[in-house]
Amino acid sequence: MVNTALVIGGTRFIGRHVVDDLLDHDYQVAIFNRGTHENPFEEREEVTHVEGDRRDDTDLKAAALSVDPDIVIDCVAYYPEDVRVATDVFSDVDGYAYISSGAAYGVEEIPKREGETELCECTDEQATDDSHDSYGPRKAEGDREIFAAAEDGVNAMAVRPCIVYGPHDYTERLDYWIDRVLNHDRVVVPGDGQNLWHRAYVEDVASALRVVAEEGEPGEAYNVGDRRLVTMEEMVDLIADAGGADVEVVHAGERELAAADLSPDDFILYREYPHVLDTNKLAALGWESTPLGEAMERTVAEHRESDRDGSEHDPGREAEERVLGVLDTL
Structure with missing residues (x-):
């Protein structure tokens, strides 16, 4: 039986490597995005493209119905509301992995550990703000949406990369x-x-997302970075x-x-x-x-x-x- 993965995003940097990793592990892959960037997988039969806006609930629900994925990897959830909606839409999948960030940690300590190091607080204003200063708080609040969804029985997990590098990095x-x-x-x-x-090689971030979606504990967060x-x-x-x-x-x-x-x-x-992030978990x-x-x-x-x-x-x-x-x- 071939497993199916839905990648929200999937054509630029981390998402592109996620698709490659999934293909290397024999998944049928669907990418869901607006189609505003070049699709490097356009010629791959194992990859289908579902066009839509992840911030449009109807589009997201249509993608869930058409793909019926076993796992979902969410590369472009930038606001807590994105995570809340996605964990509701994909509440019955085997694994939903959300890309959070090491920036979600709210205090400076060495190393930063999941479940021990305090997360950023997030105000209502920060939750909808798109500035650089609100990035960490928004990611932390997205993690809290993961924790809440898991309490409701959703197989949802968060992956927290430190700064990511590697091929096709448009941040330069x-x-x-x-x-x-x-x-x-x-x-x-x-x-x-x-x-x-601490930095994280992009192919390792991609494999971490798949491993967490397959093997992770619902409601848990996992740091990822170079060992x-x-x-x-x-x-x-x-x-x-x-x-x-x-x-x-x-x-x-x-x-x-x-x-x-x-x-x-x-x-x-x-x-x-x-x-520095602890990656032992x-x-x-x-x-x-x-x-x-x-x-x-x-x-x-x-x-x-x-x-x-x-x-x-x-x-x-x-x-x-x-x-x-x-x-x-x-």
């Missing part, structure tokens, strides 16, 4: 660093290079190794950066306080993460084939050159 956060490493022999890294922001963490400097070294580049990492403190009107926060993926379900070297090789290879350069995150190479000039005089 890691693309900035890849572009720097591949095109310059000296790269400015803010601080002492020991900044630690081995690397500092910002180690991340640059991984990129260099994957890209065959010879690069010098140059540390720059706040004083040196200020000489070019820069601050550490101007460098994407810099985070002053470490962000997910690993206990049999999930494994991809070795870092392999993950970065795939990421760099796809970057080279794309037209992404991370320029929207660029603090300015001229400014960096000024910083390098200051450091060279010390």
Whole structure:
């Protein structure tokens, strides 16, 4: 018997890898979205497309009836109401997995653990706001909708990724660093290079969503991230190794950066306080993460084939050159 999965989203970044993972595990897959982005699975017979708006209850119910999925993976639930409606519409599936976020945690502690670390509070105003500042609270409230649905007998779970990287990442956060490493022999890294922001390889996030939908405990949340963490400097070294580049990492403190009107926060993926998620709960379900070297090789290879350069995150190479000039005089 072939199982059927419905992926809400499914054509851009995480969702695209979710579909690939499901196909690799012999699922028939239906993707449900508005069809506003190119569908990379258009030629795949095992993948059907159901057009509709996930925020339209009638469209969502029609998708549930037409697909009759065994599992549902929800990649684009950005508001608590999205989760509440979806867990009602898909109340009888074997597993509903919602993409939450490590940003749902409301306090800074190392590591952040499911069921122990406090979640963000979410006001009524934040629940419907689409700003960056409300993202964590909205995801946390979505988790609470998962908990409530499970109490009503729905097989609903949440998966909390830390910052996600990998092929086809339209945010271009890691693309900035890849572009720097591949095109310059000296790269400015803010601080002492020991900044630690837990990251998750996108294929591992995809497999985590499937594993949780299949094996997860209703009402539970599962962190997902690389099983081995690397500092910002180690991340640059991984990129260099994957890209065959010879690069010098140059540390720059706040004083040196200020000489070019820069601050550490101007460098994407810099985070002053470490962000670390405990992933043992997910690993206990049999999930494994991809070795870092392999993950970065795939990421760099796809970057080279794309037209992404991370320029929207660029603090300015001229400014960096000024910083390098200051450091060279010390």
